[in-house]
Amino acid sequence: MSNLNTTASKGGILSRLIKWLRSGKGQRCIIMITFMTVPLLLLIGFTYLPFFKMFEFSFFNMKYIGERKFIGLDNYRDVLADKEVMNSLMLAVYYLIGSFIQLALALYFATMLSFKTKGGSFFKGTIFFPYLISGIAMGFIFKFFYTRGFVFDTVLTRLGFELENLPYWLRDKGINNVSLVATSVWKYMGQNMVLFIGAIMSVDKELYESASLDGANRWHQFRYIILPSISTIIVLNMILSITGSLSAFEPPYVITGGTRGTATFFLLMHNMAHRHQKVGKASAMALILFSLIIIVTIAQKLIFKYVFSDSNEDVSKKTARMLRKQRAKEAMR
Amino acid sequence: MTFSQRALYILRTFIKYISLVLITFISILPTVSTVITAFKTEEEYTSTNVMTPPNSWVYFKNFVTAWKDANMGLAFLNTFIILVFVLIGSIMFGAMLAYILSRFKFRGNEFIRNLFLFATLIPGIATQVTVYQIMHSMKLINTLQGYIILMMGTDVISIYIFIQFFENISVSLDESAIIDGCTYYGVFFKILFPLLKPAIITCMILKGVSTYNEYYMSNLYLQNKSIFVTVSTSLYTFTGPYGNQYNYICAGVIITILPALIIFILCQKQIYSGLTQGAVKG
Numbered sequence: 001m002s003n004l005n006t007t008a009s010k011g012g013i014l015s016r017l018i019k020w021l022r023s024g025k026g027q028r029c030i031i032m033i034t035f036m037t038v039p040l041l042l043l044i045g046f047t048y049l050p051f052f053k054m055f056e057f058s059f060f061n062m063k064y065i066g067e068r069k070f071i072g073l074d075n076y077r078d079v080l081a082d083k084e085v086m087n088s089l090m091l092a093v094y095y096l097i098g099s100f101i102q103l104a105l106a107l108y109f110a111t112m113l114s115f116k117t118k119g120g121s122f123f124k125g126t127i128f129f130p131y132l133i134s135g136i137a138m139g140f141i142f143k144f145f146y147t148r149g150f151v152f153d154t155v156l157t158r159l160g161f162e163l164e165n166l167p168y169w170l171r172d173k174g175i176n177n178v179s180l181v182a183t184s185v186w187k188y189m190g191q192n193m194v195l196f197i198g199a200i201m202s203v204d205k206e207l208y209e210s211a212s213l214d215g216a217n218r219w220h221q222f223r224y225i226i227l228p229s230i231s232t233i234i235v236l237n238m239i240l241s242i243t244g245s246l247s248a249f250e251p252p253y254v255i256t257g258g259t260r261g262t263a264t265f266f267l268l269m270h271n272m273a274h275r276h277q278k279v280g281k282a283s284a285m286a287l288i289l290f291s292l293i294i295i296v297t298i299a300q301k302l303i304f305k306y307v308f309s310d311s312n313e314d315v316s317k318k319t320a321r322m323l324r325k326q327r328a329k330e331a332m333r
Numbered sequence: 334m335t336f337s338q339r340a341l342y343i344l345r346t347f348i349k350y351i352s353l354v355l356i357t358f359i360s361i362l363p364t365v366s367t368v369i370t371a372f373k374t375e376e377e378y379t380s381t382n383v384m385t386p387p388n389s390w391v392y393f394k395n396f397v398t399a400w401k402d403a404n405m406g407l408a409f410l411n412t413f414i415i416l417v418f419v420l421i422g423s424i425m426f427g428a429m430l431a432y433i434l435s436r437f438k439f440r441g442n443e444f445i446r447n448l449f450l451f452a453t454l455i456p457g458i459a460t461q462v463t464v465y466q467i468m469h470s471m472k473l474i475n476t477l478q479g480y481i482i483l484m485m486g487t488d489v490i491s492i493y494i495f496i497q498f499f500e501n502i503s504v505s506l507d508e509s510a511i512i513d514g515c516t517y518y519g520v521f522f523k524i525l526f527p528l529l530k531p532a533i534i535t536c537m538i539l540k541g542v543s544t545y546n547e548y549y550m551s552n553l554y555l556q557n558k559s560i561f562v563t564v565s566t567s568l569y570t571f572t573g574p575y576g577n578q579y580n581y582i583c584a585g586v587i588i589t590i591l592p593a594l595i596i597f598i599l600c601q602k603q604i605y606s607g608l609t610q611g612a613v614k615g
Contacts, residue, residue, distance in 0.1 A: 031517040032437060035429040046486045047452045050463035109356060112349055125601060126357045132593045134546035134565045137586045141363045144579050151366040154384045198609030247456050266458065273462040286459035293454055
């Protein structure tokens with residue numbers, strides 16, 4: 001009897017389950033599970049799990065294989081006392097200055113190319129194309145470019161410099177980091193420029209027309225129309241370049257391998273992990289970098305909350321409204 | 334226009350074009366110099382200056398040697414396979430997740446969005462120390478599928494592009510289809526997915542470029558370079574035995590750049606707009 005009862009209730013559960021699955025709510029549930037499982041698994045498996053493991057590893061003295069020993073905060077202490085690490089943080093300043101120059105150049109050329117220019121799309125294309133060259137190809141190109149007596153030296157000697165007076169671009173410690181930063185500017189300036197052009201293009205065309213009718217010159221147009229309407233994206237890029245310069249990696253990795261004082265923080269960490277197999281110390285470095293990035297990001301959020309609190313509203317529209325009001329006032333007079 | 338205004342206008346135009354020509358020269362000089370060198374015979378390469386044009390612009394021996402020695406046929410095949418799977422996978426999963434996050438209100442929706450957003454702050458290359466261990470324990474090192482799964486991983490930018498796109502498609506479209514007896518799967522695959530075409534193209538370009546150029550992880554996870562060589566790691570062949578024989582190296586570099594150049598010339602507009610869209614939220 002009792003057996004029969006349970007099977008009956010089981011059947012009941014099953015049929016109720018099927019009914020529920022066919023209902024709207026059940027359908028919703030099924031599609032949510034099937035559509036989200038894989039992306040979430042990938043996210044957890046390859047981003048969050050490694051991240052938490054890294055946190056754990058940073059407290060151990062360990063290699064990839066073999067025993068590990070808990071050493072508390074020693075890894076962090078070692079990293080912060082390391083002279084090479086301090087040097088690499090100084091290098092971040094080079095990259096930061098480089099990226100500010102890059103943003104300024106990008107803004108200059110973006111403004112120029114947003115207006116009618118002969119051969120505009122050709123110039124845009126050639127300035128942008130370096131962004132599509134892979135890091136490793138770029139490494140070879142610039143090793144070749146900077147080699148003694150090769151491309152760069154040839155151009156400079158044609159301009160009247162003496163070869164003997166020129167430094168070894170990748171070897172001399174005074175200049176090699178500047179050479180590397182220049183390659184990074186070379187690669188990413190065009191990409192920034194395209195972003196800025198996109199932002200400038202989204203500014204209401206009417207604004208330029210009415211402004212030039214009012215006798216505004218190009219500088220006025222730039223200062224009072226373009227700059228305010230794209231200030232958000234400029235500031236965002238400036239902040240991003242702080243994190244970018246902290247995690248600069250590609251130029252030294254592909255061109256110098258980090259020799260002769262060109263090792264950035266990221267490169268040191270890479271060597272620590274994969275060449276010296278000091279997994280614990282490398283993890284500690286990664287977490288220090290991560291906390292720096294978090295600090296910068298929080299600063300960015302605060303800046304945008306308090307300085308650009310009206311950034312949600314399209315600035316160009318606001319300016320347009322202001323202009324219209326002014327004109328109406330003038331008409332009244 | 335008065336005289337001084339005209340003079341100012343001419344001066345400004347002059348500065349404008351001079352600076353444009355100068356920056357274009359700087360942008361193409363490194364690449365052009367590799368093209369010049371790629372066409373030189375070994376003898377020419379050692380005897381002439383790097384900027385002297387080659388005797389013949391149809392001397393292709395360097396390209397042939399580079400192609401063979403770096404095993405580039407296999408490299409292009411592997412990269413093609415990787416591209417196909419990574420693009421299909423990341424676009425499907427990205428669109429599916431974006432569909433759920435933009436169309437379904439449920440507890441945890443905001444949390445999942447933040448989870449993806451926060452992941453962008455974790456420096457990717459830094460976590461490779463532990464990702465390597467995970468890949469090792471799953472026996473995925475030195476396999477194409479392992480690398481493909483890793484590259485499909487979390488592509489936050491495409492998820493955001495899709496979410497933005499979904500939010501611009503009217504919900505009434507879904508609702509009327511549901512009333513007509515369509516399932517949620519039907520709504521997604523038959524109605525919404527075809528509408529996503531512009532967003533899909535954007536994501537394909539962004540992801541395609543980054544996958545084609547990716548070399549750090551392929552170097553780390555596809556160590557057996559005689560089988561799993563990709564376009565970017567094939568260039569590594571030139572670091573050892575070739576040393577300073579830049580005529581071969583440059584030919585190899587040009588071969589890898591050429592597909593990117595062709596795609597760029599063909600879809601310039603889409604690449605620009607893709608980048609601009611990807612940067613808004615990313």
